[in-house]
Amino acid sequence: MELIKAMDDRDIFDDMVTIFRTYARDKEALDAATPDTGIVTDLKVNSARIVDVMIQFEDKFGIDIEDEDFNKMNKIGDAVSMIKGKLSY
Amino acid sequence: MKRVVVSGMGVVAPNGIGLKEFEHSLRWGRSGIRLVPELKDMSFACLVGGIPPGINGQMNDYFDAERQLSINDNMTYASVAAIDAWRDAGFEVPSSESTPDWDTGAIIGTGVGGMETIVNKLVPSVQQGKIKRMGSSIVEQVMNSSVSAIVGGLLGLGNQVTSNSSACSTGNEAIIDAVARIRAGFAKRMLAGGSEGHSPYIWAGFDAMRVLCRKYNDAPETASRPLSASAAGFVPGSGAGILILEELESALERNARIYAEIIGGAVNCGGHRQGGSMTAPNPVSVARCIKAAIHEAGIDPREIDAINGHLTATFADPGEVHNWPKALGRGSDCFPFINATKSMVGHCLGAAGAIECTAVVLQLHKGFLHPSINCEDVHPDIEEFSDRIPRTCIDMPDLRIIAKAGFGFGDVNSCLIFKKWEGK
Numbered sequence: 001m002e003l004i005k006a007m008d009d010r011d012i013f014d015d016m017v018t019i020f021r022t023y024a025r026d027k028e029a030l031d032a033a034t035p036d037t038g039i040v041t042d043l044k045v046n047s048a049r050i051v052d053v054m055i056q057f058e059d060k061f062g063i064d065i066e067d068e069d070f071n072k073m074n075k076i077g078d079a080v081s082m083i084k085g086k087l088s089y
Numbered sequence: 090m091k092r093v094v095v096s097g098m099g100v101v102a103p104n105g106i107g108l109k110e111f112e113h114s115l116r117w118g119r120s121g122i123r124l125v126p127e128l129k130d131m132s133f134a135c136l137v138g139g140i141p142p143g144i145n146g147q148m149n150d151y152f153d154a155e156r157q158l159s160i161n162d163n164m165t166y167a168s169v170a171a172i173d174a175w176r177d178a179g180f181e182v183p184s185s186e187s188t189p190d191w192d193t194g195a196i197i198g199t200g201v202g203g204m205e206t207i208v209n210k211l212v213p214s215v216q217q218g219k220i221k222r223m224g225s226s227i228v229e230q231v232m233n234s235s236v237s238a239i240v241g242g243l244l245g246l247g248n249q250v251t252s253n254s255s256a257c258s259t260g261n262e263a264i265i266d267a268v269a270r271i272r273a274g275f276a277k278r279m280l281a282g283g284s285e286g287h288s289p290y291i292w293a294g295f296d297a298m299r300v301l302c303r304k305y306n307d308a309p310e311t312a313s314r315p316l317s318a319s320a321a322g323f324v325p326g327s328g329a330g331i332l333i334l335e336e337l338e339s340a341l342e343r344n345a346r347i348y349a350e351i352i353g354g355a356v357n358c359g360g361h362r363q364g365g366s367m368t369a370p371n372p373v374s375v376a377r378c379i380k381a382a383i384h385e386a387g388i389d390p391r392e393i394d395a396i397n398g399h400l401t402a403t404f405a406d407p408g409e410v411h412n413w414p415k416a417l418g419r420g421s422d423c424f425p426f427i428n429a430t431k432s433m434v435g436h437c438l439g440a441a442g443a444i445e446c447t448a449v450v451l452q453l454h455k456g457f458l459h460p461s462i463n464c465e466d467v468h469p470d471i472e473e474f475s476d477r478i479p480r481t482c483i484d485m486p487d488l489r490i491i492a493k494a495g496f497g498f499g500d501v502n503s504c505l506i507f508k509k510w511e512g513k
Contacts, residue, residue, distance in 0.1 A: 022154045049225055050225075
């Protein structure tokens with residue numbers, strides 16, 4: 001657990017890109033992704049599949065994602081911040 | 090009224106995936122019925138079934154990674170058959186950015202539907218209070234229209250996309266309804282057929298009714314025995330069959346290869362009267378259905394060269410055979426050939442009619458009649474028709490017209506009349 005808590009933004013970001021690999025319809029946008037990349041708008045992830053992505057985030061990082069967190073995640077950077085915040089508790 | 094032809098086909102059957110393998114199996118009487126070990130673990134009496142072989146290795150040819158996470162076997166079978174049929178008709182699978190094809194739709198039915206998803210995912214998740222963990226794709230896998238919905242998305246269809254359900258008559262009915270839509274001018278092309286997965290939970294109810302074959306578990310390939318004195322019930326099967334139905338003018342304009350024309354079709358219900366019930370056909374309605382299809386085709390019943398029967402290998406087979414002379418006005422002295430595709434694939438339920446129609450069109454196009462296997466001992470009640478049942482493949486270049494019948498729980502009936510395409 002200490003190891004996970006020590007994850008920096010880059011580690012979290014890289015793990016997310018791996019998870020998004022299945023769901024992003026725009027693979028080029030994923031290859032060029034930055035924290036400012038939109039999950040639905042740029043990666044073209046089907047909005048219905050966001051719940052599946054969140055389940056994978058929960059499993060990967062050992063966290064619980066609440067509905068209010070869910071609604072805030074428009075960009076990859078939003079998700080990184082949310083996950084980092086939960087890991088720091 | 091517009092004429093409707095078959096310009097493409099795709100099939101996922103227990104004895105072959107794709108037209109080439111399926112045709113080879115049909116010609117050589119190769120059964121796709123195998124022992125299904127999990128049925129023994131579950132204390133089924135019937136331990137055999139028809140499951141399409143080897144589709145898992147081809148998933149990447151049809152679906153991207155995201156789709157593969159959101160489909161069950163039923164949807165997979167329908168999609169593979171539909172994409173194969175689409176390509177067979179000379180079309181390319183469009184990109185996800187393309188404009189919908191407003192002239193093309195789909196009627197693809199299923200008998201029971203996404204049972205494996207209900208049993209393996211939905212029920213356990215709900216019972217364990219893990220709703221949040223079910224993910225996003227449960228609804229699209231269990232809704233009745235799952236099989237047509239996924240095909241609509243894969244091929245970018247913009248016309249009517251729907252799923253019908255009429256038990257074992259489903260596949261035939263889908264084709265008949267799609268023909269009507271094209272004839273009425275509402276669509277230029279329709280993908281039509283049926284699909285069914287292979288969950289033991291679909292088959293269990295039939296096993297409980299004691300209508301599944303339980304006497305040939307040690308010899309699976311001999312278990313499906315339509316027309317036989319030693320038939321012991323039907324063998325459950327699964328898979329999908331899809332036809333590309335097309336307005337004749339459209340097919341001619343694009344110089345498409347045309348397999349056959351659908352010249353007649355009819356559906357009806359016996360109303361659970363006159364001997365009919367939820368599970369048995371009213372013989373009067375069966376004869377009416379066949380006659381209605383022949384009437385629409387505008388042919389003399391004597392022009393029918395062969396019948397592809399419903400013929401499931403239950404006690405109902407002799408009765409089905411005896412309904413045909415009444416409907417056609419042709420006794421055993423001038424009866425058409427009659428064969429049962431189920432002898433090789435089992436009873437594929439909602440997919441049965443569609444897989445069997447694919448067999449019918451292949452036989453017309455290639456000029457052969459496939460054997461009806463496992464009926465060396467023809468049932469004594471239909472002995473007079475014995476020489477009209479092919480036991481080996483018959484080359485028949487002058488084969489022109491085949492009638493295809495299907496009957497289902499609910500006392501529903503369907504009949505199609507296919508004619509070989511001869512260039513006009």
